Amino acid sequence: MSFRRQSHAPLSPLQKVNSAKRRCTSTTTTATSLYTSAPPRFPSYLEHTLYADLVREQHRNRQARSGEGSGSSSLDNLELRLPSEWNIHDKSRHLEIDPTGLELMYTGPGKTESHAASVRANFPIRRQCGIYYFEMKVLSKGEDGFIGIGFCSGKNGLDRLPGWDNDSWGYHGDDGHSFQECGTGDKYGPQFTTGDVVGCGVDLIHKTAFYTKNGTFLGPAFKSIKTHMDLYPCVGLRTVGERVSVNFGQNPFVFDIVQYIKEQKLNIMKQVTTRPHTAANGAMDQLVLSYLVYQGYMRTAQAAIKNIEHVTSRTLRLSHAGSEPNDREEKDMYARQSIRAAVLAGNVDRALELVQEHFSHTLEDMADGQNILFELKCRKLVEMMREYSKRHARREKVPQRNNGHVKSRSTVQKHVHTGKSQPEYMDIDSNDRDPSTSKRVRDTSGVSNTNGRANGFMDSGLVLSDDEASETMLEDIMAYGKALQNEYHSDQRPEIRQRLKEVFSLFAYSDPATSPMAYLMDNSGRQELANRLNSAMLVLQERPSQPPLERIYQQAMTSNQQLACLGYPESMLLDVDTTLR
Numbered sequence: 001m002s003f004r005r006q007s008h009a010p011l012s013p014l015q016k017v018n019s020a021k022r023r024c025t026s027t028t029t030t031a032t033s034l035y036t037s038a039p040p041r042f043p044s045y046l047e048h049t050l051y052a053d054l055v056r057e058q059h060r061n062r063q064a065r066s067g068e069g070s071g072s073s074s075l076d077n078l079e080l081r082l083p084s085e086w087n088i089h090d091k092s093r094h095l096e097i098d099p100t101g102l103e104l105m106y107t108g109p110g111k112t113e114s115h116a117a118s119v120r121a122n123f124p125i126r127r128q129c130g131i132y133y134f135e136m137k138v139l140s141k142g143e144d145g146f147i148g149i150g151f152c153s154g155k156n157g158l159d160r161l162p163g164w165d166n167d168s169w170g171y172h173g174d175d176g177h178s179f180q181e182c183g184t185g186d187k188y189g190p191q192f193t194t195g196d197v198v199g200c201g202v203d204l205i206h207k208t209a210f211y212t213k214n215g216t217f218l219g220p221a222f223k224s225i226k227t228h229m230d231l232y233p234c235v236g237l238r239t240v241g242e243r244v245s246v247n248f249g250q251n252p253f254v255f256d257i258v259q260y261i262k263e264q265k266l267n268i269m270k271q272v273t274t275r276p277h278t279a280a281n282g283a284m285d286q287l288v289l290s291y292l293v294y295q296g297y298m299r300t301a302q303a304a305i306k307n308i309e310h311v312t313s314r315t316l317r318l319s320h321a322g323s324e325p326n327d328r329e330e331k332d333m334y335a336r337q338s339i340r341a342a343v344l345a346g347n348v349d350r351a352l353e354l355v356q357e358h359f360s361h362t363l364e365d366m367a368d369g370q371n372i373l374f375e376l377k378c379r380k381l382v383e384m385m386r387e388y389s390k391r392h393a394r395r396e397k398v399p400q401r402n403n404g405h406v407k408s409r410s411t412v413q414k415h416v417h418t419g420k421s422q423p424e425y426m427d428i429d430s431n432d433r434d435p436s437t438s439k440r441v442r443d444t445s446g447v448s449n450t451n452g453r454a455n456g457f458m459d460s461g462l463v464l465s466d467d468e469a470s471e472t473m474l475e476d477i478m479a480y481g482k483a484l485q486n487e488y489h490s491d492q493r494p495e496i497r498q499r500l501k502e503v504f505s506l507f508a509y510s511d512p513a514t515s516p517m518a519y520l521m522d523n524s525g526r527q528e529l530a531n532r533l534n535s536a537m538l539v540l541q542e543r544p545s546q547p548p549l550e551r552i553y554q555q556a557m558t559s560n561q562q563l564a565c566l567g568y569p570e571s572m573l574l575d576v577d578t579t580l581r
Helices: 013-037 050-064 257-273 283-295 298-312 327-344 348-358 369-397 435-441 466-488 494-508 523-540 548-565 576-580
Strands: 086-091 095-097 103-106 117-121 131-141 148-152 168-172 177-180 197-203 208-213 216-223 232-237 242-247
Touching: 050 548, 086 095, 095 117, 103 232, 117 148, 131 257, 148 197, 148 208, 168 216, 168 232, 177 216, 197 257, 232 242, 283 298, 283 523, 283 548, 298 327, 327 348, 327 523, 348 369, 348 523, 369 466, 369 494, 369 523, 466 494, 548 576
Parallel strands: none
Antiparallel strands: 086 117, 095 103, 103 242, 117 232, 131 197, 131 242, 148 168, 148 232, 168 177, 197 208, 208 216
């Protein structure tokens, strides 16, 4: 049996150097192009880890910066691609690799130890993984089953089995011995043969390695491995007829590596949580209290103060300044709570009314106020489309009948573009609505006044059918969208134009709630906007725009990410965001 790859005669030393230079240039160019178009693939067990977050964030950054040159941050310049196949340019001449890049066959004479043959993976193990794992299946043990699996540096010769040389570690199937940088093995595990699946795990955190056989954990094989250098997955064969395939994560593993990593996370979290707290007396309580006040949870904050005083006899202050709040400060707290609640409910008009009612300054005077006002107006359009989608969905579930016939249903398709492409601006006929409507939707700083009604729909006092109500609602949405477009049509800032394009793209679908742009209507958008508005109001009141607890959280997130970028594998198991979620 042979694979469909051409066999090449041995190259001279000069030919090897020139070939390596060409490979390096070609591989780098191709890989960079692919890396920009799609994020690197990784095994599923790394899905909910800091490594996965780094990969996705790096890809988003590169996509946003496409065509603008290389990045300057530590994450932008970090290489995160993991082993995905065997390197056809980094193998012994006695090995043949199949077209998938995952299956190996021994083609040498197989008579002596000098006929051994190994191959390295196309990329090294990344320290950002914390723990890396791959598996090999023995398709045929051949004559003697002299098969080894392990890892090595990028400089090792490939005419020896893994573990026989410096900077090389391996587990061999013929005798079950482990080999650590020498030709003399130690008793380790069972032998393996045709049909067996052997896994190799590299724990970069504890500088150890372990193996598995057919899903069974065999325990640590090596200690004090050299994690300061790049380590590559490596497999070696030595006798005629030996064939193996490798799984770098493209298929499910036999061993439950997900559970293993969960256990390692629990172990390291125990180390963190069992350390004694060194914070001053009451400092943690004050951090939590300041967060409650920032969010506007006044009743909860007051209840917490009473409870802490009852349990510890310590007195905490509700005020940002640490003193008793005066009437004005407490009134401002409740006002911010009401404004925040209005935004979280999707009632943009009510939020703006409360801002003007409780604060002497207008929104334009606040820090970042112009941008927040723009986002509020965009959010109102999103909320209007969201309400329309809800009514549209209800109408579709229960058909209405008139004289025994199902009534036809008008949808947004009657009025707007329905193609899949996203329009940059709406194309609305200026005669669709009378001037009074345009005036009405521009009240309250460009956002219509609804006297507290959500999403800006007026109660005319008429009793309308579902179809008529939806038609009226759609006309209001179109008129408001036209007013928003006209107000910002001359604003050439890229972020404004892009945001308008995103919001107006909702008009391209008959049911925005099931469209690719449905994420715009997610509640997380309300939360983000409420936080921005709350921060702006705090700055206006000459108070911190962020609570100390949130700054600590952000600092922990940033520090952990930087540790990962610098190659500290512990950061993978200390994913702050995943832990708190």
